[in-house]
Amino acid sequence: MKITVIGATGLIGSQLVTRLGAAGHEVVPASLSSGVDLLSGAGLDGVLTGADAVVNVTNSPTFDEASLDFFRVTSGNLLSAGERAGVRHQVVLSIVGVDRVPQLDYYRAKTLQEDLLKRGATPYSIVRATQFFEFMDAVMSWTADESTVRLPATPVQPVAAAEVVEALADVATGQPLNGTLEVAGPDVLPLDELGRRTLAARKDDRAVVTDATAGMFAAVEGDVLIASPGARLAPTRYEDWLGAQR
Template identity: 70%
Template sequence: MKVTVIGGTGLIGSQVVRLLTGAGHEAVPAALSTGVDLISGEGLDEAVEGADVVVNLSNSPTFDAASLDFFRTSMGNLLAAGEKAGVGHQVILSIVGVDKVPALDYYRAKALQEELLQQGPTPYSIVRATQFFEFMDAVLSWTSDAETVRLPATPVQPMAAADVAAAVAEVATGAPLRGIRNVAGPDVFRLDELGKVTLDAQGDGRPVVTDDQAGMFAAVEGDVLIGGPDAHLAPTHYRDWLQQAR
C-alpha cells in the first residue's frame, strides 16, 4: 500500500512514516521541505500521485484566527488533489473535544477541517487524540514566571506522541472509518495537577497555583478534553514517560 503522509517530517508524521515502512508499506513523507506546499498547491499533485491513502498531519503555523484560513485552503487543495489522483482514503489527525470549545480559534479551525473532510468526495477517517505529553513544557511556559506556574484545573487525559502515531498508522492501513476514532492516554489528570507532576519530575521547585483564568485551556469547560467511554486507550503512562525522558 502506498501512503502519502502530509507533514511526514514532523513529530507525529516522521513516526507514522517509520511505522508504515516497518510494516512493509510504501510511506512517502510530504512537507514544505520536500517541495510540497498545501496552500499554493505546489508539488501536491505529484505527492499524492499513485497513493492509496493520504494521511494529513499538517498544522497551521499559528493558533489564532488565521488558522481557519489555513485549514480551509489546505483541506480544499488536498481533497481536490486526492480526488484527481484517485486516492481511496483520506485520514486526518484532530483533537478530542474539538467541536466543543468554540472560544478557541484553533479548535474552531480544526473542527472546520473535519467538516470539509466529511463533506468531501473521498472515504475518510478522523483520528481525534488528546493533548501530547511532549507539549507539556510549552503549556507550562505560557503562564509561568520565575516564581510560580499558574494553571487551570481543566481535566485532561494526555498521551505520548508515539502512541498517537501508532493510532494514526493503524487507522491509515484499515478500511475508512467514515467517522471518528477517539484515542487518549490511560490516565486522567487535572491540568494543575499534571503541572505539579511535571515540575516535580524536573526538579523544579516552583509551586503550581490553580488559576481557572490562566492560559489557553482556561476557555475549556467541563471534561470535553477527556477521551470518553468510546476512546481507545494508549498504553503509555505519563509518569513512566517522564522517567524515560530523563
C-alpha cells in the same frame, strides 16, 4: 500500500513515516522542506500519484483566527488533489472535544477541517487525540515566570505521541472509518496537577499556582477534553513516560 504523509517532518509525521516504512508500506513523506505546499497546492499532485491513502498531520502556524483560513484552504487543496490522483482514503489527525470549544479559534478551525473532510467525495477517517505528553512544556511556558507556573484545573487525559502514531498507522492501513476514532491516555488529571508532577519529576522548584484564567485551556469548561466511551486507550502513564525521558 502506498501512503503519503503530509506534514512528515513534525512530531507525529516523522514517527508515522518511520512506523509505516518499518511495516513494509511504501511511504511518501511530504512537507514544505520537500517542496509540498498545502497552502498553494504546489507539489501535491506529484506526492499523491498512485497513493492508496493520505494522512494529513499538518498544523496551522498560528492558533488565532488565521488558523480558520489555513485549514479551509489546505483542506480544499488536499481533497481536490486527492480526487485527481484517485486516492481512496483521506485520514486527518484532530483533537478530542474539538467541536465543543467554539470559543477557541484554533478548535473552531480544526472543526472546520473535519467538516470539510466529511463533505468531500473521498472515504475518510478522523483520528482525534487528547493532549500529547510532549506538549506539556509548551503549555507551562505560556504562563510561567521564574518562580511560578499558572495553570487551570482543566481535566485532561494526555497521551504519548508514539501511541497516537500507532493508532494513525492502524487507521491509515485499514478500511476508511467514514467516522471518528478517539485516542487517549489511561488517566484523567487536572492540568495543574499534571504541571506539578512534571516539575517534581524534573526537580524544578517552581510552584504551580491554580489559576482558572491562565492560558489557552482556561477557556475549556467541564470535561470536554476527556475521551468518550469506546475510545482507544493507550497504556503508557505520564509518570512512566517522564521517567523514560530522564
